[in-house]
Amino acid sequence: xxxxxxxxxxxxxxxxxxxxxxxxxxxxxxxxxxxxxxxxxxxxxxxxxxxxxxxxxxxxxxxxxxxxxxxxxxxxxxxxxxxxxxxxxxxxxxxxxxxxxxxxxxxxxxxxxxxxxxxxxxxxxxxxxxxxxxxxxxxxxxxxxxxxxxxxxxxxxxxxxxxxxxxxxxxxxxxxxxxxxxxxxx
Numbered sequence: 264x265x266x267x268x269x270x271x272x273x274x275x276x277x278x279x280x281x282x283x284x285x286x287x288x289x290x291x292x293x294x295x296x297x298x299x300x301x302x303x304x305x306x307x308x309x310x311x312x313x314x315x316x317x318x319x320x321x322x323x324x325x326x327x328x329x330x331x332x333x334x335x336x337x338x339x340x341x342x343x344x345x346x347x348x349x350x351x352x353x354x355x356x357x358x359x360x361x362x363x364x365x366x367x368x369x370x371x372x373x374x375x376x377x378x379x380x381x382x383x384x385x386x387x388x389x390x391x392x393x394x395x396x397x398x399x400x401x402x403x404x405x406x407x408x409x410x411x412x413x414x415x416x417x418x419x420x421x422x423x424x425x426x427x428x429x430x431x432x433x434x435x436x437x438x439x440x441x442x443x444x445x446x447x448x449x
Contacts (some may be wrong), residue, residue, distance in 0.1 A: 271296050284375060347395025347396070352377065360383065365381075365424075366379065374387075375421065
């Protein structure tokens with residue numbers, strides 16, 4: 264939970280400085296920290312249990328307090344995510360798509376998300392969200408916003424990366440102008 268508290272604050276300030284996102288309120292911060300701690304702890308507990316370790320502390324049975332060694336070839340979740348994004352970019356380009364920008368912030372009816380790739384295909388704006396790995400899941404905001412996008416809610420690009428993608432920040436885009444793609448790799 265402490266990691267969630269620090270990372271949430273740092274990520275929010277960084278996103279505000281770099282992407283122009285607003286600073287979250289105290290209620291949003293506390294909710295994010297609590298959800299991050301609960302979801303992270305539960306996910307890691309399940310993964311530990313599936314690998315024969317203790318759910319609560321990740322220890323191997325009978326070997327208390329030992330730090331497990333990382334297996335050669337192990338990659339971090341961030342590296343795994345980047346591999347998925349690179350694979351999606353390669354596929355999109357092979358199909359004739361043009362990648363304009365990565366990490367683009369969108370406002371979907373008051374909920375902000377960041378999609379992995381923004382591009383163009385046959386005159387339409389394409390937003391691609393990539394999940395790579397069996398445990399990769401959607402963020403709480405993605406669980407709210409992505410279904411709305413699939414239902415055709417207009418979206419509003421936000422920030423510098425949206426402008427770099429050739430989008431007009433704070434100007435709504437209707438469903439007839441964009442395509443949402445969700446790529447899931449294992």
